[in-house]
Structures are given as structure tokens and as C-alpha cells.
Amino acid sequence: MTGLLRIVDASGERETELSRGRMTIGTSRSDSLLITADGDFPSLLSLTWDARRATWVLYCSLPLAAPVIVNRRAAAPGEQIPLTDLDVIEVPGSFLQFQRTLASPLRSGKPIEQIPVDNEPVVIGRGDPQGTADANRIDLDSEEIAISRVHALIEPDGQDYFLTDRSRLGTELNGVAFTRERLVFGDRLRISSYIFEFTGDAIRLIHPESSGTVSAENLTVMAGDRRILDQVSLNIVAGEFVGVLGGSGHGKTTLLNALCGINPPTSGEVRLGGVPLADRARLREIGIGYVPQDDIVHRELTVNEAITFSAKLRLRLPRHQIDALVSRITRRLGLAPHAEQRVADLSGGQLKRVSIAIELLAKPSILFLDEPSSGLDPANEEALMTLLQSLTLTKLTVVCTTHVLQKAYLFDRILVVQSGKLIFAGDSDDARRHFLLQTGAE
Numbered sequence: 001m002t003g004l005l006r007i008v009d010a011s012g013e014r015e016t017e018l019s020r021g022r023m024t025i026g027t028s029r030s031d032s033l034l035i036t037a038d039g040d041f042p043s044l045l046s047l048t049w050d051a052r053r054a055t056w057v058l059y060c061s062l063p064l065a066a067p068v069i070v071n072r073r074a075a076a077p078g079e080q081i082p083l084t085d086l087d088v089i090e091v092p093g094s095f096l097q098f099q100r101t102l103a104s105p106l107r108s109g110k111p112i113e114q115i116p117v118d119n120e121p122v123v124i125g126r127g128d129p130q131g132t133a134d135a136n137r138i139d140l141d142s143e144e145i146a147i148s149r150v151h152a153l154i155e156p157d158g159q160d161y162f163l164t165d166r167s168r169l170g171t172e173l174n175g176v177a178f179t180r181e182r183l184v185f186g187d188r189l190r191i192s193s194y195i196f197e198f199t200g201d202a203i204r205l206i207h208p209e210s211s212g213t214v215s216a217e218n219l220t221v222m223a224g225d226r227r228i229l230d231q232v233s234l235n236i237v238a239g240e241f242v243g244v245l246g247g248s249g250h251g252k253t254t255l256l257n258a259l260c261g262i263n264p265p266t267s268g269e270v271r272l273g274g275v276p277l278a279d280r281a282r283l284r285e286i287g288i289g290y291v292p293q294d295d296i297v298h299r300e301l302t303v304n305e306a307i308t309f310s311a312k313l314r315l316r317l318p319r320h321q322i323d324a325l326v327s328r329i330t331r332r333l334g335l336a337p338h339a340e341q342r343v344a345d346l347s348g349g350q351l352k353r354v355s356i357a358i359e360l361l362a363k364p365s366i367l368f369l370d371e372p373s374s375g376l377d378p379a380n381e382e383a384l385m386t387l388l389q390s391l392t393l394t395k396l397t398v399v400c401t402t403h404v405l406q407k408a409y410l411f412d413r414i415l416v417v418q419s420g421k422l423i424f425a426g427d428s429d430d431a432r433r434h435f436l437l438q439t440g441a442e
């Protein structure tokens with residue numbers, strides 16, 4: 001396990017790897033972690049490795065020279081705060097962010113990114129500091145106490161593989177606890193901060209934090225000599241539920257299409273999972289889903305046939321795995337009761353869920369949707385938005401345009417476009433404050 005402190009202050013941004021000893025944070029030359037703070041900031045803060053808690057502990061000694069805020073809460077003098085990944089410490093003039101990285105999974109002492117599954121059962125669990133030679137074990141970070149020695153077990157059973165939770169603190173499969181479950185293509189298994197994905201014949205370590213990001217810099221889209229998108233820059237982190245809001249004709253669809261590459265911008269740059277739009281091959285690996293406003297699904301097929309048909313076209317998997325995947329997705333999207341119904345006979349909300357199911361088959365990291373709730377009544381609209389929000393539990397990033405403001409509180413982040421310009425980016429509380437203030441001033 002390694003710990004890192006990212007320091008952002010007036011002198012810029014830098015990262016320091018944390019040692020296992022005691023490190024003081026302050027403005028004096030003798031401090032191990034030197035910061036620039038507003039005014040004098042004697043070394044009253046320190047970080048110490050705590051093996052029992054398997055993390056670094058922030059200690060605020062008494063009395064504090066200035067307020068120290070940890071995750072938006074003021075630290076009390078004398079308080080000891082065990083840090084978790086991405087905790088933010090604020091002192092006047094500096095932001096410090098803690099980042100924790102777990103060691104690579106090891107098999108027989110060698111780092112691996114992918115674990116083939118075959119006829120032998122495989123145990124995933126906390127490794128031994130001395131290492132093990134057992135080829136049927138995947139050893140995770142030996143210092144991470146949240147992981148049990150035997151945490152999860154993968155075993156073949158007939159044509160399938162089954163996953164059993166053997167841990168003390170629980171394991172998540174696709175965001176929920178489980179006991180024993182058949183593995184289906186694309187399943188995501190979370191153990192502490194490791195995330196593995198089942199690929200049909202292997203378990204692959206994935207890094208969703210990097211693959212689910214969306215960033216744009218100075219996007220401009222011209223239609224003739226009209227600027228329909230004007231210098232838009234934004235950053236979306238993995239697993240966020242993002243709403244693009246704005247009045248009709250203000251550029252929501254234009255922005256969405258520029259971000260996902262359907263209609264690339266005239267100028268500016270977009271990166272999905274850090275990959276530029278032009279790099280189609282690498283984008284395919286990251287997985288980008290797009291659900292247009294008008295659903296394109298074969299209307300004569302049943303729901304089950306339509307989804308199975310797309311799965312066969314998109315994925316090279318044996319038939320039994322296709323069937324398991326289709327039934328898993330159909331259930332997840334609440335379509336099981338309609339599986340044998342013709343697509344042509346579905347309601348608007350059901351049809352939309354079929355389109356989403358088809359996009360989810362290939363397990364994208366980012367899903368874009370244009371006006372998914374248009375034409376739905378309020379109850380169905382609420383159900384759909386809640387469903388989209390729940391998809392982000394597995395670190396899928398969901399970006400959708402909408403002009404319904406009532407459900408905007410469900411979004412983690414709201415982007416408002418007006419006349420092609422991004423006039424607001426923030427969470428729903430900020431949006432409420434921002435727009436209330438504006439109305440108040442008018």
C-alpha cells in the first residue's frame with residue numbers, strides 16, 4: 001500500500017509520497033511536508049502510518065494555529081483522523097488531498113492484471129507479507145485489513161463459473177452484496193478498492209476511475225457561420241450522474257453529440273477516459289454507449305429477441321453466456337415481465353429501457369443519452385431517472401440531456417447551456433442556490 005499527498009497551494013500543485021514514519025505538515029523548513037499557508041502555520045499537523053488501521057492518521061495537535069477542515073468538517077484540536085482514499089484536508093491557503101493505492105494483485109508472487117479462470121477454483125484474498133506460491137490464489141494487498149485472507153472464491157460449475165463471498169466484511173457484485181452468484185459477462189466484483197470485471201474466461205482488474213472520465217476543452221461547434229456551441233470546457237469524473245439542462249434550441253444535443261463523438265466539434269478537444277475522440281480503437285476498449293432521443297430497435301421482435309440479437313451482434317460469447325447476460329440485463333432494467341412482448345407494443349418508458357439495455361450489453365464506461373425521459377409521464381420519468389442514477393453504482397458515468405427540472409436533484413452534477421454557452425456547472429444544491437439567487441436579483 002502506498003499513500004500520496006497532493007498539495008495544491010499558491011506555488012502550484014505537487015505530489016509527495018508518504019513515508020511510514022511521522023511526517024509534519026507546516027510552513028517551516030523543518031516540516032517534512034512543506035506547504036504555503038496564509039500566515040504562519042507552525043507544524044501542528046502530522047501524518048503517521050498506523051498498521052492496525054492500515055492507513056495514515058492525521059493528528060491535529062493542540063492548539064491549532066488555524067482552522068483545519070477535513071472533508072468539509074472542522075477538525076478538533078487533539079483529534080486523530082484515519083484517512084481514507086481521496087480525503088481532502090484544507091488549511092488556510094492550501095488544499096491537501098490524500099490518495100491511497102493498493103498493491104497490484106499477485107499470483108505466485110508476480111503482478112497480474114488478468115486472471116484466467118479454468119477448471120481449478122481460484123481464491124482471491126489478502127496476501128501474506130511473505131508472499132505465497134499457491135497458483136490458485138490471487139493475493140491482494142497484504143496490508144489492507146478490509147480484505148479477508150479468503151475473501152472470494154471462483155469455481156467452475158458445469159459450463160459456468162460461480163462466485164462465492166467468503167469475506168468477513170462483504171464483497172460487492174455489481175454494487176450489491178451477495179452470497180453465491182453465477183458470473184455473467186461484464187459482472188463487476190469489488191473487493192476494497194480493487195474492481196475486477198468478468199470477461200467470460202477471465203477476471204480482469206479494471207481502473208474505472210480513469211476510464212469513466214469526460215473532459216472537454218474549448219469546444220466550439222459551427223453550423224454555417226453560426227456558433228451553436230461556444231467555447232465549452234468541462235470535467236466529469238467516473239461514476240457521476242450528469243444532467244445537461246437548458247431551454248429548447250440552446251445546444252444540449254449539440255453538446256452531447258460533440259462529447260460522444262457523433263458530431264465532432266469544429267474546434268476544441270474531447271477526451272473520454274483520457275483518450276482523444278480520434279483514437280477510435282482505444283475508445284472501443286473504454287466503451288462508449290449512446291442512446292439517441294428516437295429509439296432504434298426492431299419493432300417486430302420481442303424484447304428478449306431484440307436484446308439477444310444485439311448481444312450476438314456485439315459480443316463474441318458462447319450461447320449460454322449470451323442467455324445469462326440477456327436475462328441479467330432484462331431483470332436489472334425491470335423488463336423481465338415484458339420479455340415476450342413485441343417491441344412495437346411497449347410503452348415509451350419500456351421502449352427506452354430496451355434501448356438502454358442494448359447499450360449496456362457491451363458494458364460501457366460512459367453512457368450518453370439524449371432526452372431519455374421525453375414523452376414520458378411524471379411517474380415513468382421518475383422511474384427512468386432513478387434507474388439511470390442507479391447505473392452509476394458500478395462506476396458507470398451517465399450523461400443525459402433533459403429539460404425536466406423537477407428531477408434535477410437526482411444528478412450529481414448539472415451543466416446548464418444557454419445560447420451555446422455553458423453558463424453553469426455544479427451540483428444540484430449549487431444549482432438551486434445559483435438560480436434562486438438569480439431569480440431573487442431579478
Ligand SMILES: Nc1ncnc2c1ncn2[C@@H]1O[C@H](COP(=O)(O)OP(=O)(O)OP(=O)(O)O)[C@@H](O)[C@H]1O
Nearest residue numbers: 223224228246247248249250251252253254255403
Ligand atoms: N446541423 C445544424 N445546422 C444548423 N443549425 C443547427 C444544426 N444543429 C443544431 N442547430 C441549431 O443549434 C441550436 C442548438 O440545437 P440543439 O439541438 O443542440 O438544441 P437542444 O438544446 O438540444 O434543443 P431541444 O431541447 O429542442 O432538443 C438550435 O438553434 C438549432 O437550430
Ligand SMILES: [Mg+2]
Nearest residue numbers: 252253254401
Ligand atoms: Mg435536443
